[in-house]
Amino acid sequence: MQTETIAIHAGNLTHSTTGDVTPPISLSTTFFRDENGGYPGGHMYSRVSNPNRSALEKVMADLEKGTDACAFSSGNTAGMTVFQALPPGSHIIAPDDMYWGFKKQLQSIFEGILTIDFIDLTQPDLIEEHIKSNTAMIWVETPSNPLLKITDLTVVSAIAKKHKLTLACDSTFASPCFQNPILLGADIVMHSSTKYIGGHSDVLGGILVTAVQDELWSRIRNIQQIGGAVPSPFDCFLLLRSIKTLPYRMKGHAENAMALAKYLSVHPKIEAVYYPGLPSHAQHEIATKQMSGFAGMLSILVKGDARKVVNQVRLFAQATSLGGVESLIEHRASVEGPDTKTPQNLIRISVGLEHIDDIIADIEQALG
Template identity: 35%
Template sequence: MSDTSFHPAGFGSTAVHSGHEPNSAYAHLVPIYASSTYVYESAEQGMRRFSGEEDGYIYSRWGNPTFTEAEEKIAALEAFGLTGPDGGPLRVKGLLHASGMAALSTLLLSVLKKGDKILSHYSLYGGSQELMEGLLPGLGVDAVITDLRDLDKAEAVFKSDPSIRLLYLETPANPTMQCVDIAALTALARRYNCPVACDNTFATPYLQQPFRYGVDFIMHSTTKFLNGHGTAIGGILLGRDVERMKGPVFKTLKLLGGNANPFDAFLLINGLKTLELRMERHCDNAEAVAAYLERHPAIARVNYTGLASHKEHAIAARQMRRHGGMLSFELKGGLQAGVSFINRLKMCTRTVSLGTCDTLLCHPASMTHFSIPKEKREQYGITDGLIRMSVGIENAPDILADLEQAL
C-alpha cells in the first residue's frame, strides 16, 4: 500500500493520489459504496456518531466513503500550494452534491436569510441567474445585479445597501467570457464584512484558484471539466471556514437532500486524475480555434480571454494560469447564420453542457439562457447570433477543418 504520509509536490500527482485511503479489501481504486446506511458495533457507538463525538458514516445522504475521496481530492486541488492563516497548508472542506445547482442552493440557503441581498454581475449561467432572480425573491432574498468589472459601481452598491450579505462571482462568465477581478472585489467585500463566493467551473482549480485571492466559498458543476467525460451530473461546494462547512452548511445540505450518489462520485474521481493533462490540451486547442475565428470574415466577434482583444484579457492573465477551453463567438448573419452553421457541423457535437473530451457547440439564446428574457440576454451580451463553444481535446486540425466547412 502507498504511504499516506507522502505529500506530492505536483498538481497532477495530487489529482491522482489525494483523498485516497487504503481499504480493508486492498482495492486499487476506491470502491463504489452502494449502501444507503451504515451499521454500528454497539448502540453506544451509534449514539456517539449521531452526537458528533465520533467520526463515522451514518446515512449516505449525510456522507459516503466514495463521496469523501472526491471531496478531499477537489479540496486538495483548490488549496494546492496555498497557505492558511497559520502559515501551514490551507485547509478547506468540500461537500459533494447531486449537481452544481444543488451546491449553489446549499450555499445560498446556508448564508442568506429573509431580508438579505446577494450582489452579482451580468452574464451568469442561466440557471444561477434564474435561481437568484426568480426563486430567491419568494423567500425574501433579492438579487442586485451590476457590472462588477467597474469597482466604483460595486462599492456604490455596498455603500448604499447594508443588506448585501453575499458577493457572488462567476469568472470567466457563461457564455460571454466576461472576467472580474477576484482579488479586488474580495478586498472590497472584506471592507463591508461580506462573504464572497466564486463559481470556478469554467477555469477549474488547475487554471484558477479563487482561494488564493481570499474568497470564502468556491463552487463547481463537477459535471463539466472536473469529470471531463460527460458521464455524470454533480456539484461541489468548498469553504475555507472548515467548522462552518461542517456545521450550518453541512446541515443545510442534509436537510435539502441534494447529496451526490456513489456511482457518479466514482466517475468523477476517475475523471479528476487526468485534469491537468486534459486542461493543457483544451487550452492549446482553444487558443488555435480563437485565433482562427478572429481572422474569419464570417465572424463579427470572438470572446476568448486569451485574445489581446478581450476587454478583460489582462485580468484573466493575472488570475489564471492559462485561458481555458471555453469561448463564444458571434456570426455576422445573426440567428439564421448561427442555425445554419450548427446544422452543418460534422465532427463537433451539437449539444449543451461543456468540458467533455469532444468539442461541443450550442446556441445560448435558445438553449442554456432561453429562460432569461430577451432584453436581459442582450444587455448581458447574449445576442441571438452568439455561439458558445467548449473546445475539446481532439486534434486541432480536425476541429478547425470542421469549423471551416461549416462556416
C-alpha cells in the same frame, strides 16, 4: 504536492482488506455501530456521508486550496444551497453575465426571500455603489457564461473584506487547474462538476469548497446532509476517476481553444471572439494575472445566421453543457429562452480534445 499529484492521490481514502489501488464503490446506505453507539468506520448513513463522497470532497478541497468541501447532486443544487444558507432578506450582488440557471433561481425560487442586483462586476466601482445595509454576499462568475468576462478577484475580495461580505466564486469555466479563487481572497468556490471535473459528459454533480469552516459553512453542510441532494456513490466514483486526468485534459482543452480562438479572430465571417487568452480580450491582463491557463471555452459572434452555422457542424455535437472530451457547440440564446440578454448571433463553443486540425476544419466548413 503539485496539482497533477493531488488529482491522482488525494482521493484515495479507502483502504480495503483486499488492497484495492483504486477505491471501490461503497453502495451501503447504512453502517455498523459499535457497542457504545459509535461509528468505527466514520460513517452512519449515506445521505450524511459516504466513503466515495468523502474522498471526492477531500480531493476537491485540496485542489482548490480550501479547508473543506461539500458535494451535491448537480451544480445548480450546489449554488442554490449557498443562496439557501443566507439569512432571509439578504441582498446579493451578482454579475450581469451570469449563468442563466442561477439567475433563474434567484429571480424565481428566491423571489421575495432574497434581493439581487445584477451588475457588471468588471467595473469594481459599481460594487461599492450597490452595497446596502443588508448585503450579505458578492457572487462572482469568472470567466463568465457566455461572454467570458473576467472579474478581478483580488480587487473584489478587498471590497468584500472591507464591508464584511462573503465572496463566492463560480469557477466552473476555469477548473481548479487554472484558477484558485481562495488564494485570491474568495471565501467559497463553486463548480459544476458535471463539466470539466467530470469531463466525459456522463455524470451530474456540483461542488462547494470553503476557505474557512465558519457559521455559513455549517449551514451549507447542514442543508447538504439534511436536505440530502447528494451525489450517489457511483457518481462520486466517476468524478474521482475523472479528476485523476483533469490536469492533463485541461492542458489539451486550453491548447486547442487558444488555437481555435486565434484562427477565428481573423476569420472574415466572425464579428468577435470572446476568449480570455487573446490579447484583444478586454480583461486579458487580469486573466493573465489570476489564471495559469485559459481553459477550453470560447464564444463567437458570427456575421449572419448563427443557427445555420450550428446546424451544419459534423464533428461538433450541437448540445448544451461543456467540459467533455468531445467538442460541443450551441446557439446560446435559444437555450436560455425568450428573456435572454445573450446576442442572437452568439455561438458558445466547448473545445474538446480532438485533433485541432479536425476541429478547425469542421468550423470552417460550417461557416462556409
